[in-house]
Amino acid sequence: MLTINVAVLLAVIVVIRLRRRTHSRSRLDEKFTVVIVLALGVLIAPTPVGRGIMDFLGRLASGVTQAGR
Known part of the structure; x- marks a missing residue:
């Protein structure tokens, strides 16, 4: 039986969608990509x-704020 991890599937979809040319995207297409990326983030966050x-990212942000002082 083949199982597909939803997070991996969404990651592949995001990569494919982001490889397309920017000027050929409609506003609806951009909104759909944002929704997919948010769903991917929700699936990856608890892992x-x-x-x-x-x-x-927390360490990176901390280092940047300390470097700016």
Whole structure:
């Protein structure tokens, strides 16, 4: 039986959609891409990978704010 991880499927869809030319996208197409990316974020957030990304971004933001002082 073949199982497909929804997060992986959404990631593939996002990559395919973002490879398209920018000027050929309609406003509805852009909104749909944003919804897909938000759904991907919600699916990834509670996973260990999502926590690792959040930790990395937190450290990066902390370093940037300390460098700006």
